[in-house]
Amino acid sequence: MWNENGMTKVLGIQYPIIQAGMAGSTTPHLVSTISERGGLGTIGAGYFNAEKLENEILEVQRLTDKPFGVNLFVPSKNRYLPDQINHMNAWLKPYRRAFNLEEPVVNVTEDIQFKQAIDLIIKYRVPVCCFTFGIPDEETIQKLKEANVTLVGTATSVDEAIENERSGMDIIVAQGSEAGGHRGSFLNHGDDEPMIGTMSLVPQVVDNVTVPVVAAGGIMDGRGLLASMMLGAQGVQMGTAFLISDESAASDLLKNAILGSKETDTVVTKVFSGKYARGIHNEFIDEMNQFDGEIPDYPIQNQLTNSIRKAAAQDGNRELTHMWSGQSPRLAEKMHAAMIMDRVISQVNKKLQLI
Amino acid sequence: MWNENGMTKVLGIQYPIIQAGMAGSTTPHLVSTISERGGLGTIGAGYFNAEKLENEILEVQRLTDKPFGVNLFVPSKNRYLPDQINHMNAWLKPYRRAFNLEEPVVNVTEDIQFKQAIDLIIKYRVPVCCFTFGIPDEETIQKLKEANVTLVGTATSVDEAIENERSGMDIIVAQGSEAGGHRGSFLNHGDDEPMIGTMSLVPQVVDNVTVPVVAAGGIMDGRGLLASMMLGAQGVQMGTAFLISDESAASDLLKNAILGSKETDTVVTKVFSGKYARGIHNEFIDEMNQFDGEIPDYPIQNQLTNSIRKAAAQDGNRELTHMWSGQSPRLAEKMHAAMIMDRVISQVNKKLQLI
Numbered sequence: 001m002w003n004e005n006g007m008t009k010v011l012g013i014q015y016p017i018i019q020a021g022m023a024g025s026t027t028p029h030l031v032s033t034i035s036e037r038g039g040l041g042t043i044g045a046g047y048f049n050a051e052k053l054e055n056e057i058l059e060v061q062r063l064t065d066k067p068f069g070v071n072l073f074v075p076s077k078n079r080y081l082p083d084q085i086n087h088m089n090a091w092l093k094p095y096r097r098a099f100n101l102e103e104p105v106v107n108v109t110e111d112i113q114f115k116q117a118i119d120l121i122i123k124y125r126v127p128v129c130c131f132t133f134g135i136p137d138e139e140t141i142q143k144l145k146e147a148n149v150t151l152v153g154t155a156t157s158v159d160e161a162i163e164n165e166r167s168g169m170d171i172i173v174a175q176g177s178e179a180g181g182h183r184g185s186f187l188n189h190g191d192d193e194p195m196i197g198t199m200s201l202v203p204q205v206v207d208n209v210t211v212p213v214v215a216a217g218g219i220m221d222g223r224g225l226l227a228s229m230m231l232g233a234q235g236v237q238m239g240t241a242f243l244i245s246d247e248s249a250a251s252d253l254l255k256n257a258i259l260g261s262k263e264t265d266t267v268v269t270k271v272f273s274g275k276y277a278r279g280i281h282n283e284f285i286d287e288m289n290q291f292d293g294e295i296p297d298y299p300i301q302n303q304l305t306n307s308i309r310k311a312a313a314q315d316g317n318r319e320l321t322h323m324w325s326g327q328s329p330r331l332a333e334k335m336h337a338a339m340i341m342d343r344v345i346s347q348v349n350k351k352l353q354l355i
Numbered sequence: 356m357w358n359e360n361g362m363t364k365v366l367g368i369q370y371p372i373i374q375a376g377m378a379g380s381t382t383p384h385l386v387s388t389i390s391e392r393g394g395l396g397t398i399g400a401g402y403f404n405a406e407k408l409e410n411e412i413l414e415v416q417r418l419t420d421k422p423f424g425v426n427l428f429v430p431s432k433n434r435y436l437p438d439q440i441n442h443m444n445a446w447l448k449p450y451r452r453a454f455n456l457e458e459p460v461v462n463v464t465e466d467i468q469f470k471q472a473i474d475l476i477i478k479y480r481v482p483v484c485c486f487t488f489g490i491p492d493e494e495t496i497q498k499l500k501e502a503n504v505t506l507v508g509t510a511t512s513v514d515e516a517i518e519n520e521r522s523g524m525d526i527i528v529a530q531g532s533e534a535g536g537h538r539g540s541f542l543n544h545g546d547d548e549p550m551i552g553t554m555s556l557v558p559q560v561v562d563n564v565t566v567p568v569v570a571a572g573g574i575m576d577g578r579g580l581l582a583s584m585m586l587g588a589q590g591v592q593m594g595t596a597f598l599i600s601d602e603s604a605a606s607d608l609l610k611n612a613i614l615g616s617k618e619t620d621t622v623v624t625k626v627f628s629g630k631y632a633r634g635i636h637n638e639f640i641d642e643m644n645q646f647d648g649e650i651p652d653y654p655i656q657n658q659l660t661n662s663i664r665k666a667a668a669q670d671g672n673r674e675l676t677h678m679w680s681g682q683s684p685r686l687a688e689k690m691h692a693a694m695i696m697d698r699v700i701s702q703v704n705k706k707l708q709l710i
Contacts (some may be wrong), residue, residue: 197552
């Protein structure tokens with residue numbers, strides 16, 4: 001059977017489909033639905049504090065006995081530069097004024113949150129832990145392995161994939177340039193992010209690692225899953241496809257924006273968070289591109305723009321909030337997450353019968 | 356059989372593989388080899404004058420009775436701005452001095468060359484004409500259709516694909532962002548080229564046109580061909596894979612550079628020709644990125660840098676010449692073009708037997 005391979009075996013799932021850990025946009029209901037349907041749901045815990053993560057893990061476990069994962073942002077070096085932050089705060093003042101917002105206190109507690117998250121994953125026997133933005137230290141990996149947590153790393157280049165395997169990751173997600181939301185890049189490849197298309201990235205990663213590879217970026221349906229498997233991937237990770245599902249926590253504003261977008265409407269920008277991410281082009285991006293300074297590192301910029309983006313979204317204003325989407329919005333269809341899963345699987349089964 | 360579909364039928368070929376029209380790098384021997392092996396060889400005539408094109412057509416026809424194509428650059432509007440050209444010439448002076456080169460006379464005769472090429476294609480009953488950089492006028496298309504020439508257009512976005520179908524193209528090549536060499540983009544999508552990955556572009560194009568779609572960008576082997584077909588394409592166009600073949604006119608300098616490159620080594624730049632193209636990052640790109648003016652339009656910039664690039668290549672200097680490559684250089688293997696064809700086809704046959 002096409003769905004039985006190293007990836008589904010290692011993860012203990014039926015179908016080789018991972019729901020991407022879209023930080024801030026997953027719900028326990030979305031996660032459990034994907035897992036109940038035979039895929040791997042993941043809690044997008046990138047922005048969660050310990051309390052929030054604990055609640056979500058418990059809620060998912062209440063809803064399903066199937067394997068699921070938690071997706072974490074690996075803390076990366078960031079420069080805390082007061083002058084830079086003041087400069088950005090001055091620039092953001094008109095936005096805050098428009099929404100009646102206070103200047104936020106920057107609070108760099110990534111490391112503590114990350115450690116707490118690891119402890120919760122072990123405590124509650126979460127079966128899978130996925131990483132974005134890099135690879136945790138050896139000690140953390142050792143701890144998770146001793147607790148029998150399956151580890152999924154993210155790579156946007158072959159070198160990153162090799163690093164992931166070397167560090168002990170059980171599965172590697174190869175994230176192509178089409179992917180929506182944050183780029184998982186963590187190695188320095190010169191000035192720019194490696195923007196390698198999924199069609200190029202997957203076979204080159206497959207040829208250079210021995211662990212199962214999962215394709216991500218632009219995949220929305222059975223066609224993408226089959227194409228990925230032909231490239232040598234054992235499965236796919238889908239974000240945007242599930243972001244617009246009824247069970248996702250994304251706003252209707254974002255869901256409707258994706259449904260109304262063309263493949264040419266997204267750009268990769270770090271103006272929202274300080275790290276590169278793909279989203280639908282809007283005024284905030286244009287205006288921030290006029291900014292005459294350096295954008296503070298993640299997570300600082302993320303915190304500086306956070307309340308503005310939230311207020312804009314609540315206001316139904318799509319021009320001043322992040323609108324994450326991959327490059328395949330024309331393939332998006334709004335429906336229940338369970339139906340998305342079933343549709344992808346039946347498309348694959350149908351196509352394979354014709355071959 | 357997997358190879359029998361609308362694309363192979365319309366083109367009258369056995370296997371759904373087009374050798375990309377790599378202007379300046381094809382040889383009659385390469386073209387005829389691909390066609391003899393069941394694919395569609397194409398003469399990359401983008402830079403040819405009438406005499407050169409006539410010779411190449413006659414030579415290919417001497418070598419094969421099988422269908423082949425000519426790939427043309429559709430002339431686009433360009434601004435001839437003497438001040439801009441002077442500014443660029445001043446900047447390029449040190450390079451010319453290093454190679455003992457004269458300042459070239461800019462000579463914008465694209466329109467005449469294009470018309471002559473169309474007449475030659477009709478005169479010599481070339482079966483297929485492929486277009487890059489746009490769509491020719493109605494009269495030209497009408498003339499070619501009356502002569503039973505099959506027309507292949509290039510699209511880098513869904514809108515460009517729709518325009519291609521509307522204009523009467525029989526087949527559309529969907530060129531993903533992974534592709535090496537020139538981007539075929541011709542519609543204005545705002546500031547930047549649409550850099551849509553192949554995995555995203557192909558299914559979205561397939562859903563929006565009725566003619567056969569051919570995938571291009573990052574495809575080097577049977578895996579890429581099968582993946583493209585799963586996405587709904589009827590075949591593939593491969594450039595870099597054939598650029599490094601023994602039969603290609605590319606320099607050993609370029610072939611070796613591709614064989615020694617990583618997927619992260621290419622960038623998209625217009626410093627060489629005035630139009631965006633993907634090639635291996637080098638010093639010329641870095642230095643030109645310091646240029647304090649606007650880069651002249653294609654074909655002007657192409658002519659201004661031409662002798663420098665040629666001299667550098669002859670000198671074995673890979674830092675000062677264009678080094679076109681797609682994003683999959685790690686998949687490149689130097690061998691005879693016939694072997695590349697046979698390998699791709701046998702990889703597909705083998706894989707399909709396993710399904």
